Amino acid sequence: MGYHPGYPHSKKDRPKLSLELKRQVEDQLYKHAPNTTNLQVSEPVYMSVSLNNANLKVLHPNLIPSVEKEAYTKLKEFLNPLTGGYEGKGWDFGRMPCISDFYNLLEKIRNVDHVKDISVTLKTDTGQEYVLTPEKKVSTQISPYSIVYNGVHRIDVETYTEEG
Numbered sequence: 001m002g003y004h005p006g007y008p009h010s011k012k013d014r015p016k017l018s019l020e021l022k023r024q025v026e027d028q029l030y031k032h033a034p035n036t037t038n039l040q041v042s043e044p045v046y047m048s049v050s051l052n053n054a055n056l057k058v059l060h061p062n063l064i065p066s067v068e069k070e071a072y073t074k075l076k077e078f079l080n081p082l083t084g085g086y087e088g089k090g091w092d093f094g095r096m097p098c099i100s101d102f103y104n105l106l107e108k109i110r111n112v113d114h115v116k117d118i119s120v121t122l123k124t125d126t127g128q129e130y131v132l133t134p135e136k137k138v139s140t141q142i143s144p145y146s147i148v149y150n151g152v153h154r155i156d157v158e159t160y161t162e163e164g
Contacts, residue, residue, distance in 0.1 A: 013149045014046045015082060030128045043062040044093060045143045048123045050151030052131075054114040056106060057160040063111045068157045070109050078105055079150040099134050122151050123151070135136060 003138045009016050012160070025041045034040065076096075086101075099118055106115045120132040124146070 013080075017041070017043055020115055041064035042145075044081075044147040045121065045145045046081075046125055047096065047142070047148050048121075048148045049097060049148045050121045050123070051075065051102060051153040051155060052100070052119045052121055054106065054118045054155045056109070056152070056155060056157045057113045057116065058111050058157060059113055059160055060111075064157045067109055067111055068155060069091050071106055071157070072073070072125050074105055075102075076107065076150050077102050079148055081147045081149050084148075093147050094142060096142055096146070096148060099132055121151070122148075 006135060022041045026039055029039050029041070030037070054071075056067060058064060072109050077124060078085070078101075080090070085091045085095075097120070102120065103116050104116075106112060122130040122132065122142075124143075130142075130151070
């Protein structure tokens with residue numbers, strides 16, 4: 001997405017709302033709200049998304065560096081709050097990725113034979129932390145003002161053997 005006045009744009013992992021954009025949003029909301037409405041536009045609650053111990057299997061040891069680099073690149077692109085997500089148009093507030101999204105994303109990387117053992121940690125700036133595994137989904141209510149951003153990932157790329 002190119003630059004467009006009135007839309008947020010930033011290369012930062014956690015973009016900040018500019019005063020100009022904040023005023024534009026408030027002005028638009030006040031135009032459509034009853035006169036007695038009191039509004040305050042604020043920053044989102046950022047939720048870091050980190051993969052823990054994701055294990056990618058490749059068929060040859062020479063493929064490990066390129067697969068590892070591409071995995072980190074794909075994760076950073078996918079978890080960008082403004083340009084990531086499923087369609088590359090950014091993330092909706094309150095929408096969190098699922099474990100299956102990460103299997104799908106990483107298994108599409110060229111030369112990856114298969115992916116094992118993904119767990120995901122979701123963590124807010126306020127310290128709330130949720131760990132997701134294929135067996136465990138988020139059991140608590142995520143704030144509707146939350147938006148994801150790229151966390152710190154631990155990815156192991158290994159040569160595939162018959163044992164795993």
